[in-house]
Structure formats: structure tokens, C-alpha cells
Amino acid sequence: MTSRYRFFWRRLMHMKFNSKQVYEATLHKTHRNIYLPCTLGFSLLTLMGFEKKLNAQDELILTIKHCILFVQRGEFDKAEQLLHVALKQAQQIHHQEGITYIYDVMANLALEREQYDKAKQLFVAVTQRIMADGATEDDLRVVHISVKLARISHMKREYTTAQLGYDWCIEKLNNALKYDPSEANTKLLAMAEDWYGRLFLDSDKCEIGLSYMKQAYERMKNLVDIEQEHLVIQLNDLGTVCDRLGNVDESIEYYSKAIDIGKNFPDMHDLGAMYVNLGRAYIKKNMLDIARKSCGQGWKLGIKTKNNDVKHEAELCMQEIRAMS
Template sequence: MSAHNKYRYIWNTLLRASANLRSIHSISFHKTSRRKYTVPCAMGFSLFTWLGFEKKLSAEDELIHTIKHCILFIQKNEYEKAEQLLHVALRQAQQIHHQLGITYIYDVMANLALQREELDKAKQLFIIVTQRIMANGVLEDDPRVVHLSVKLARVSHLKKDYSTAKLGYDWCLEKLYKAVEIDPTDHSKKLLAMTEDWYGRLYLECEQFEKGLKYMVHSLNRMREVPDIEKEHLVVQLNDIGTVYDRLGKAGESISYFKEAIDLGKNLDMDLGTMYVNLGRAYLKSQLLDAARKSCGHAWKLGVMSKNQDVKQEAELCIKQINNLG
């Protein structure tokens, strides 16, 4: 059985799975400290927002009002409140038999579960959304199905089921490359970039750094072309690519990515201490001791001001290494 057919078989098996709605009783942004590779949040990239759901629901004011409050709670990281209100919204949609509203709410629930890494719940919810869409005659090549397939591959990835995740990512990338070639919309490019980034990080976890770097750089270049990408997302990608170059012993390349990440992040409300430490260590490996001391010294100041002990300690270690060489 070919890889493509094998994934299709796995996919069809998932879709035939029984969706026990009663088991759905409860539905962080990235952290840089103490983590070698971080994963940018994709919560804002919801399937039905992309497809213009809000306009279609304009007549159902009460339901829209509830859903908007759900999204607001999610944006404020008040996840428990968001989940409680999502179930209220689900009951509202069911009472007025608003099928698109029901599907949309399940999609928001699924994305929230994925963001919180409640993986079994996320998997079940994404399957429910896909079943509801395909019940209306939508085919597997439809952008909505590909979008959901990416999320299911991500769930397998986070569950460390790497073989299934790889099959899923490969299948989705095949569809997305064709879609972008035919109609390169910002939405399709964004989904492709997100998929490449996740796939690259899977390869990092499997210690296949060259492959991982290739996908992450492709993702970054695509993200640069999408006008509504959050700058914070680009900062994280730049820093993480720099970290991979550093892991591969390519300090010169890593310095350029760390510097770009810092330059972009200076105008944002972000903790850049870890990035200054990364830059300092890259300078150290390049024997640029004055630049290394300056960068790690600034990281130490940021760690003290923000009371971030991890950054402070990492900066102190970096400075000690510099002094031993100087």
C-alpha cells in the first residue's frame, strides 16, 4: 500500500469512528524559557472564520453575541470561561437548528483543545467537524477537509505518533502545494506555511535537523508574504531557526536569524532575554567575545528587570564562559 493510500485508509477509519458527543464535557501560548524549540500558537487560524462564517450568521444576533464573547475569553487566555460559554453557544445553536453554527462551535472547541494540548479531546472534536462537513457531500480535496487533516496530523504529532503524523503532513502538503499553485490566496499560503512549520518541528524532535530546518525556512519565507501574520509569530520562528542553525554548528547563520528576531521583537511586547542569550552564545562560538559579552550582559539586565531567573542564570553562565576565554 502506498503512503498516500495508507493515509487515506487511516483517514477513512477515523471518519468512521463513532462520535460520542456526551463524552465532550470539558473543553498556552508559547513559552521560551527552558525550551529548545517553541511552537507558535495557531489558535487564531480557525477553519470557519476563514470561510466567512460570521457574515452567514448575521441574522442570529444572540448566537453571534455569545460566540464573540467565547473568542474574547480565548484571546484573554481565560479558557475555563471560554469553555463554559462555548457549551452555552452550542445549546443555542442546537435549539435553533443552526447547523453551520453547531459545526463552527465544534471547530472552536477543537482548536481550543489543541491549543491546550488536550489531544484526545481535540482529535474527537476535529473528527466531528469533518464528519459534519463531509456529510454534506464535501470531498477530501476540499480546502476545509485539508485544513482539518492538518490539525489531525498535528494531534498525532503531539501524541508522538510520528509515523501517522508524517503520513498526514505529507498528504496535506501534496494538496496544499497544488492549491497554492492554482490559487495562491493568503489563506492557502498561511495554512501551507503553518503545515511546513509543524512538519519541520516534527523532524527536529526526530533529530533530523537538516530536514526540519528546510521546512521551517520555507515556512518563514511564506509567512513573510502573508500580510496579516502576527509579528510575534515571526520573531519566534526566526529565533527557533537560529537555534537549529546553532545546533548544526553554523554560528554565522544563527547570528543573522537571532539578530533579525531581536530587531523585530524590540517593537513588540515580548521577553527577548532568551534571544539575547542565544545571540551571545553564537557570538561566543564565533570568537566575537566583545559582542558576546554585550549581548549576554543585556540579557542579564532583562532577566533582572523581568524577574526571570532562567534568563538571568543562563546569562550569568554565558558571561562566565566568556570570561574564561577572555
């Protein structure tokens, strides 16, 4: 471990964990975003071996199952309330592994809801617990949490800290893949690369960001346990970055792939926006007939999904086409 990362990590580990403060934090509603498979859907469950114990039909396991179900449905308030019940159950029977897992789910839920300070405290608490049980700083469970801590720093615009964390995590995960090319390790590395790429975008280093995002997509598309909707959004974002860099042909390729897959999910909220993106790319190539058709489809989907933003953008796209005709 480099001295810079050691300082960063130990500073985090000395954070005081106040459970009452964390649990009583004000909650707010956010839309369930496309990164769910990489946050809530990728917790310590599989890494701790706790998954194998989910078959037990005791009260604690059933409560945890219901918590996860609420999370998957996007019913975050219900999940939050039931997680407190599960935590009390685990504490009453001194189920230490269960307590750790519940903290991890709480942390992921807080991250999903953009409650970054709360998520950070909970992730640190989880790390302290697993390290107290013998995990080292190189343990993949610790690396897993470090990726999310880097993400939190990124979202709080602490870019230097975020880059430090991503660099260290990606190095550790690349080394781990040499010995264990499992889907779990590949998924975590892809998540780290995708988030790292977006950090570079936010720092106006789009070419570097695009490189990391492409690597992430290449890993993700070959995974078995990955939601296709996630790949659709990834492809659209790649198209957007290419478009920003002036690589219009490449952006059209990514947008088209995103739409081809997204057509299988007609209720997908963002599909109309992808048609508009594709239409705007065709406008840049002066291919107005194709652009008109694409923006028109985006407008129809905006109406169908009651997405006024997409509808408005499609209308602007059509106006631009008429002005050029």
C-alpha cells in the same frame, strides 16, 4: 488520494464521537504560546463563509464573539464555559453551521491547551459534519483539519502517522496554491511546513527540518494577516536549528533578525532568551565583547520580565565569558 492515506483517514472517520466525554474532560492551564495565529487564529471561520455572518447581532453570534475574545486574551477557562453556552444556543435553534463552527473553536482550544485526545475527537466531529454536508476528502476544509490531526499525531509521538498526514496535506496545498494563491491557503501551507519541519527535528533529521522551516518562514513573512511576534519566534527557532547544525554565522543572522523585530515588543516574554542565544553564538566565534553585551541585555530583560530561567541562563553565559577572558 493514496491508499495509505485513505486507510489513515477512514480509520479516523470511524472514531466514535462522544460529546459528553469530550466536554467533561479535565482541563489544565497552559501558557499561551506563539502558535496561536496558526491554531486558534486560523479556524474554519473564514473557510466556511461564517465570518460574513458575524455582523448579525443575534444572541448566538454575540456569544461566539465573546468566546473568541476570551480565547484571544488567553482566558481559556472562561472561553470553555461560554462555548458550552453557545453550543446549547446553536442546538436550540438548530443552527447547524453554528454548531460546526463551535466544535471547531473547541477543537482548536483543546489543541492550544495540549489536550490532544479531546482535540482529535472534536476535529473528527467537525470533519464528519462538513463531509455530511457534501465536502469531499480533497476539500480544503478537510485538508485544514488534516494538518491539525497530523500535528496531534506528532505531539503524541506517533511520527509515522504524522509524516503520512503532513505529506498528504502539503501535496494538496501546493496543488491548491496553483489555482488559488490566497493568503488563507498560503498561511495553512506555511503552518504545515513549519510543523513538518519540527517533526524532522524531533526525528534527528535537522537539515530536512531546517529546509521546511525556512520555506515556512519565507511564506509567512510576506503575509499581511500574521502577527510579527510569530515571525520573531520563527526566526529564533531557525537560529537555534542552524546553531545545532554548526552554522554559527547563519544562526547569528537569524537571532539578530529576531531581536530587531522583537525590540518593538519590549514585553515579549522570550526576547531575553534570544539575546542569550545570540550571545552564546558569539562566544563560539570568540567575539567575547559582543557576546558579553548581548548576554548582559538578556540578563536585564530576565530581571524586567521576572523570567528567572532567562536570568539564570544569562548568568551562566556571563560566567563562561569570564572564564574565557
